[in-house]
Amino acid sequence: MLHTKAQETAHSAVTWCKSLGGKLPPTDLVGRIGRTGCHGRHKGNIERDCQTVINTFGKRFGATISTAPIRMWNPKKSRIEVKNLPLIFPDDFASALWARSPQLFRKMLLGDGNVREYWEHCRNFCDWFRSHPSYNHPNNWDNMVPMSLYGDDVQTFRNSECGAMSIVAWSSDLSTGNSFKSRYFLITAFSEYEECAYTFNDLMSEISKRIIMMVTPKMAREKQYPWLKGDYSFMLSSLQGDLKWVNHTYGNLFDYRSNDFCGYCMCKKRHDVIGMTLGDFTASALHASTTRVYRHEDLVNRSPA
Ligand SMILES: [Zn+2]
Numbered sequence: 001m002l003h004t005k006a007q008e009t010a011h012s013a014v015t016w017c018k019s020l021g022g023k024l025p026p027t028d029l030v031g032r033i034g035r036t037g038c039h040g041r042h043k044g045n046i047e048r049d050c051q052t053v054i055n056t057f058g059k060r061f062g063a064t065i066s067t068a069p070i071r072m073w074n075p076k077k078s079r080i081e082v083k084n085l086p087l088i089f090p091d092d093f094a095s096a097l098w099a100r101s102p103q104l105f106r107k108m109l110l111g112d113g114n115v116r117e118y119w120e121h122c123r124n125f126c127d128w129f130r131s132h133p134s135y136n137h138p139n140n141w142d143n144m145v146p147m148s149l150y151g152d153d154v155q156t157f158r159n160s161e162c163g164a165m166s167i168v169a170w171s172s173d174l175s176t177g178n179s180f181k182s183r184y185f186l187i188t189a190f191s192e193y194e195e196c197a198y199t200f201n202d203l204m205s206e207i208s209k210r211i212i213m214m215v216t217p218k219m220a221r222e223k224q225y226p227w228l229k230g231d232y233s234f235m236l237s238s239l240q241g242d243l244k245w246v247n248h249t250y251g252n253l254f255d256y257r258s259n260d261f262c263g264y265c266m267c268k269k270r271h272d273v274i275g276m277t278l279g280d281f282t283a284s285a286l287h288a289s290t291t292r293v294y295r296h297e298d299l300v301n302r303s304p305a
Contacts, residue, residue: 029057047159063088063096068206071198072190080196085203087188089210090147090170091225094234098226105227108182109145109172116141118174122237131296134235143230146173146237147211150184152245153192164192166245168203173237211236266290 016030024031036049059065067084074081097105119141122129129135134144150169155162169184176183187207190199213219214234221228247255255261259269261278267287271277275286 029053032057044159061096062099064092066092068203070202070206071196072194073196073199075193080198083194085188085190087203087206088186089207090185090187091210091214091223093170093185094214095226098230102227102230105230105232108175108178109232110143111172111174111177113174113177115143115174118146119144128294128296129237132235133296134233140231140233143232145232145234147171147214147234148173148238148240149207149236150239151241153242165189166192166195168207171240262287262292264292266292 020028032053033050036053037046066087066089068087069082070085071080072083072085073079074083094105094109097108119129119138123135123138134140148171150171151167153164153166156165157163167189168187170187171184188203211234213223214225215236217233220233261267261269265287266276267278267285267290268276269278273286274280277287280287
């Protein structure tokens, strides 16, 4: 596995280099990161310099960086404290995207596919969509963004010490054809050792406020979101991420480790009737004819306020 990964990386590096004719423009991000190790007196500064480069580069996008009071664990004082955590709210990010260009906004959020076809598919096959308010407004389907929240933990290194960071981001279900870096938009990141029992709910109540404004037509008009000029709208359509992380933070989801593991049908790991178990994988298995029904109202009732 590892050597194919290395080959892929080497191949894309060569392709990228060729596309630039072998010469990097002085402002190129990769070039600037590459140069951080080449001068300076102390080796230890490379990491700091690299972070500065990424930081200044990221800020050029122009999205508003807000802060919100979030309860977090202070390991030095062994107590929970309120910390102002930096966040890029999805509506601020989308506004900055629109300011860059409406074409970029569309490409990043709706990809190159047929948007109406996607919603018509949802109309035909998805219970959750049929009970959603947007179902009654098919005129909007050409420009409606299926918004998705994303969460995962990633291994990180600082001064060669390893630790885990929680990442909260958002995406669009129609951006799957875009490259990885233009699919997931960061909302915030924090060290897991700073997380306490309240952190995630505090964070989500701040983020939900903004998402509610994005998806509620009346509120969106009051906020005068720029994408309304292009008749765009948003709706929350899915949650994605690492299953373990999503289950740990959202709770109450179907857990692949439990007996009642399947979110699609009523299949169980252990059941008195063998046809209802995972062991029966024939097409005529009893569980194959069962389905779970999801309704928009159920999701709303289960979400934290
Ligand atoms: Zn199933």
